[in-house]
Amino acid sequence: MGFPWKSSSPRAVEMARIKTRKLLKKLLRSMFPDLTRCQEVDIKDTYQFSSRKKIKTCIKDYPLQINLYPDSKALHLYPEPVLNQDSDGVTTNNYILFDPDVFYSDISGFYRLQDEDTITLGGEPEQRAMLNVPPETPARKLSIGIEDGWLTFQSPIPDPMPSITPLFRDKNVRRVLDWRRNKLSRLREIFGSPIALLPPDEAIALLREVNEILEREKYRPRDKDGRPGGVVALPDESTAIIVGDLHAKVDNLLVVLSQNNFLEALDAGRATLVILGDAVHPEGDTALDEMVSSMLIMDLIFKLKIRFPQQVFYVRGNHDSFAEEIAKNGIPQGLLWEKTLKKQRGKAYKKEMSRFYELLPYVAYSKHFVACHAAPPVSSTSLNKIINIRKNRKLYKELADNRLRQANRPAGYTKSDVKRFRKCLDLAKKTPVIVGHTPLSVDDTLWENVGEIENHYIVYSSDSSWVGLMAQIGDRLYPVRYPVESMTSIINALPDEEEKRSAK
Numbered sequence: 001m002g003f004p005w006k007s008s009s010p011r012a013v014e015m016a017r018i019k020t021r022k023l024l025k026k027l028l029r030s031m032f033p034d035l036t037r038c039q040e041v042d043i044k045d046t047y048q049f050s051s052r053k054k055i056k057t058c059i060k061d062y063p064l065q066i067n068l069y070p071d072s073k074a075l076h077l078y079p080e081p082v083l084n085q086d087s088d089g090v091t092t093n094n095y096i097l098f099d100p101d102v103f104y105s106d107i108s109g110f111y112r113l114q115d116e117d118t119i120t121l122g123g124e125p126e127q128r129a130m131l132n133v134p135p136e137t138p139a140r141k142l143s144i145g146i147e148d149g150w151l152t153f154q155s156p157i158p159d160p161m162p163s164i165t166p167l168f169r170d171k172n173v174r175r176v177l178d179w180r181r182n183k184l185s186r187l188r189e190i191f192g193s194p195i196a197l198l199p200p201d202e203a204i205a206l207l208r209e210v211n212e213i214l215e216r217e218k219y220r221p222r223d224k225d226g227r228p229g230g231v232v233a234l235p236d237e238s239t240a241i242i243v244g245d246l247h248a249k250v251d252n253l254l255v256v257l258s259q260n261n262f263l264e265a266l267d268a269g270r271a272t273l274v275i276l277g278d279a280v281h282p283e284g285d286t287a288l289d290e291m292v293s294s295m296l297i298m299d300l301i302f303k304l305k306i307r308f309p310q311q312v313f314y315v316r317g318n319h320d321s322f323a324e325e326i327a328k329n330g331i332p333q334g335l336l337w338e339k340t341l342k343k344q345r346g347k348a349y350k351k352e353m354s355r356f357y358e359l360l361p362y363v364a365y366s367k368h369f370v371a372c373h374a375a376p377p378v379s380s381t382s383l384n385k386i387i388n389i390r391k392n393r394k395l396y397k398e399l400a401d402n403r404l405r406q407a408n409r410p411a412g413y414t415k416s417d418v419k420r421f422r423k424c425l426d427l428a429k430k431t432p433v434i435v436g437h438t439p440l441s442v443d444d445t446l447w448e449n450v451g452e453i454e455n456h457y458i459v460y461s462s463d464s465s466w467v468g469l470m471a472q473i474g475d476r477l478y479p480v481r482y483p484v485e486s487m488t489s490i491i492n493a494l495p496d497e498e499e500k501r502s503a504k
């Protein structure tokens, strides 16, 4: 498959620029080793900065605690683990920086440092919101970077002195890994063990139950016929987690649920998960005619809906259909999907899936965001029109199947459509407008200020290496990425409760 819009995307240009800058940094260091040389320190005990001099330390498997000045808030810098089937995770060369006071207990922000990244702490308001750095912290208090496999630190403002302390105790070293592994049994509880396709009779019972929920759904203003309308109007106090097109990537959905405190916040009734449609039909590096993983991912989404009926919402995408025109590279995925469902689960199941599609909303919003599958409407619209979308084929196409305007796509949407979308829902000017549907390059999962339109995001959650989502932290939504892990096999390889008991 191709991405014809890749080369012209401003984000792709930006990514290329960052890559070039990183390469230049490497080149400069190799050409002028004396200029860029810094003192090597083996941090075995608390290290206090007494000058502006840059230090470097070997990347180790243990975490570090950072204090920006004596008795300031402690931040933690952890090697980012990736789960595998053994209880020891694989450690990447990435580090994550976070506030340990909220990281393990609430939906919270963090920074990831990868090769050639640098972060300078202190000052910025967004950083303060992410790391809860107190407002009195001076700007440019400490820089942390990764250079050629070394961790580097520099304190441009060393007075009062920042310090770094290694966290050697086993409990500390394994804390992020153990915290993530502990979530897996809860996932198994929700999705059943093993995570696998349901037998046809259970599958249809599950889907019927979901459709019954959708018929009576809360937060769905009714249309003129008294049926659930095209809009999910979420309560302002709910915290939003927004996932883009999953395209049958079961592991990506499971990664999302095992990260941050998303599942805990759902369990506590505090969060809402919005999936922006197109969870079916493989894309990219997978066989386009393989429909079994699409059946599995819908089973999992249905189980989530039953578990959190008022907190999980699936917004309709263009692939959520049996239409003939749903095709990729000449493979008629819509028709294949219909055929597979009939064959594997029977005509009644296929009919129930059609009913599900008919019952879906097209737009989800709260005071904090508005989201739909593909695009803000280009025709004049109103909340009332979107609620009554069921008989409005044109509006459905606009919301679920349009893209940004380009020379070869004159019917695409523009900045004024994004603005009008907010306005028709009575949302503030800077409210994030989030869509899926149109990845802007093959090497990312999230794009910000798309089409140079501020606070307009694309989130596409079916990449094989990274899964992106938008998460509400405080009052704002932020783009967040997580590495993809083989979650299905990891969860299915967990010892079950019986085995655990007998092992004791």
Ligand SMILES: [Mn+2]
Residues within 6 Å of the ligand: 245, 278, 317, 318, 319, 373, 374, 400, 436, 437, 438
């Ligand atoms: Mn789509």
